[in-house]
Amino acid sequence: MMEGRPVTLTCSTDAKPAVLNFTWYKETGSQLELLQTGFTHTYVVSNPTHSTRYRCTAQNQHGQHNATIELDAQFAPKISSSCNKSSVITCVCEAHGNPSPKLEWRRSGNVLTNSTNTFIRNETLGSTSSKSILTIHQPLTDTDVLQCFSANTLGTASASQRFHPVTRTSGTETQGGIPNLQEPDKTTHLDSYCLK
Numbered sequence: 001m002m003e004g005r006p007v008t009l010t011c012s013t014d015a016k017p018a019v020l021n022f023t024w025y026k027e028t029g030s031q032l033e034l035l036q037t038g039f040t041h042t043y044v045v046s047n048p049t050h051s052t053r054y055r056c057t058a059q060n061q062h063g064q065h066n067a068t069i070e071l072d073a074q075f076a077p078k079i080s081s082s083c084n085k086s087s088v089i090t091c092v093c094e095a096h097g098n099p100s101p102k103l104e105w106r107r108s109g110n111v112l113t114n115s116t117n118t119f120i121r122n123e124t125l126g127s128t129s130s131k132s133i134l135t136i137h138q139p140l141t142d143t144d145v146l147q148c149f150s151a152n153t154l155g156t157a158s159a160s161q162r163f164h165p166v167t168r169t170s171g172t173e174t175q176g177g178i179p180n181l182q183e184p185d186k187t188t189h190l191d192s193y194c195l196k
Contacts, residue, residue: 076155
């Protein structure tokens with residue numbers, strides 16, 4: 001089932017005499033959270049957000065019986081990334097999705113792979129998350145855009161990092177009526193924005 005879309009659970013029984021009541025629980029580890037009890041044999045999960053187990057208990061005067069079901073909430077990737085620039089550029093990208101998303105890096109639209117100047121390390125963080133670390137041992141131009149791209153069968157997501165020089169002018173001073181133009185202070189800034 002899809003994340004965020006309501007789903008109705010139905011508890012079917014065969015009992016004589018008929019079932020007196022149905023009780024619905026949500027399982028969290030070894031703990032049971034009571035959700036609903038009464039004559040209703042259905043339960044609506046209004047906003048499923050992750051994989052969860054539910055239990056139905058049916059009871060008459062002769063006893064009770066349990067049945068469980070696990071909902072597997074699926075969703076398109078959600079992504080976050082950040083970069084640090086020192087002697088090398090290091091970027092980290094994490095994606096969370098179900099089915100588990102794949103990650104790749106692109107430089108100005110071109111897919112990056114491991115090479116002399118580029119190193120990529122991918123990690124799996126559980127069944128629904130992935131992480132990728134990119135290290136670049138070469139300078140980038142002001143037109144370069146680094147993009148982390150993630151995809152699964154339900155959708156895609158990307159996050160981009162752009163490096164560009166920013167020139168700051170500290171102003172002018174006058175000495176004896178002659179303007180003294182100071183050398184601009186050049187620094188490098190990092191822009192980050194997400195594309196979905």
